Amino acid sequence: MTQAIPTPQAAINAVAEATQQTPRKITIAMAQYSQLPIGRPFGCFANSVRHIAHETGAEGRTPQLIAFPEMHLFGTPGMTDDERHTMERSAATDLHDELSDNFAALAKELGVWLIPGTVCEKNPGGYVFNTMPVYAPDGTLAAAYRKICPWRPYEQYTPGTSLTTVDLPGFGRLGLTICYDAWFPEISRNLAWMGADLIINLVRTTTPDRAQELVLARANAIANQTFVLSLNAPEPEGYGSSLLVSPEGDVIAAMEGATPGLLIRTIDLGATRRTQEHGTLGLNRIWHQFHPEDLPVPLPLYGGRIDPQSWHPRHTAITAT
Structure with missing residues (x-):
């Protein structure tokens, strides 16, 4: 007997029914703000964050997570x-200095998750990374992701070697990427497999290919059934056009053009797992493609393979609030 394919409306109804589960809503502030020059007093940045923390979005909620674009505090106008x-290397942080302490204190003062853009990070081996730190509401450094794909030959950073996620208790899991990482689908796919409900891509795109990046943001969301936030710097450092995409590929919010701006939106991170379970529009269940009894599929590009035994995304138990 041939199984009937759900109609679009039936699929929508199925997803709507699934969304009646306990939500895991988080309010995110996307600060498409102009880059601050190296050496600018930290108080300038801190006052900007304090102002954002008291703003409300369309849902009447203040931000619980505040994010800034790539290299936000490392301007070199x-x-x-050369x-x-x-200048960037002379200002690099080891994430255990005054700059990091200031980030931590600010996150704790405001009780928010703080992603202050990316920073130049130095280590004892002499390497310099483009790193995205994430500070928890209690002031701890929850994660630090080193950009795996610097935009060569223009960016002279050392490539990172570790995919990074961070758990937000009560909400979900973030996957961290920086700018050019979005052009490599393997990175987003692995983060989704690691259980990311939202992939954050901090950007400072100064070139016209921002139009292609907007396509990639939606494609990565659709292909992995996760939220994707692509946050770009405005002019004169970037092309702006930041956007937030749902696990089904719909644009939830976007900033048109390259002028500075602020978007505050509340999203339910539970939608990622519901979409992965029930499918895009209730149809495409990509994370259910392979069954444990299927044979492994070789992947010669990576010298590896798809093992059906380990195909499904990794999720940890998360208590809703």
């Missing part, structure tokens, strides 16, 4: 490439 690289 008017410098040549001068810029020298």
Whole structure:
């Protein structure tokens, strides 16, 4: 007997029924703000974050997570490439210094998850990374992701080697990416497999290919059935056009153009797991494609394989609030 394929409306109804489960809502502030030059007093940034923390979004909620674009505090206006690289390295943090302490204190003061953009990170081996730190509401450094794919040959950072997620108790799990990482589908796919409900991509795109990045943001959301936040710097450092995409690929919110702006939106991170379980529009259950009894599929590109035994995303128990 041939099984009937659900109609679009039936699929929508199925997803709507599934969304009656306990929500895991989080309010996110996306600060498409202009880059601050290296050496600017930290208080300038702190006052900006304090202001955002008291703003409300369309749902009347204040932010629980505040994020800024790539290299937000590492501006080098008017410098040549060599001068810029020298200045960035001289200002690099080891994530155990005054800058990191200030980030931690600010997150604790406001009781928010704080992603202050990315920073130049130095380590004892002499490497310099483009790193995204995430600070918890209690002031702890919850995660630090080193950009795996610097935009070569223009970015002279050392590539990171570890995919990074961070749990937000009561809400869900974030997957962390930086700018050019979004062009490599393996990175987003692995983060989704690691249980990311929302993939955050911090960007400072200064080139016209921002139009292609917007397509990639939606494609990565659709292909992995996760939320995707692509947060770009505004002019003159970037092309702006930040957006937030749902696990079904719909644009939830977007900033048109390259002018500075702020978007505050509340999303239910539980929608990621519901979409992965019931399918996009109730149809495409990509994370259920392989069954444990199926044979492994070789992946010669990576010298590896798809093992059906380990195909499903990894999720931890999360208590809703």
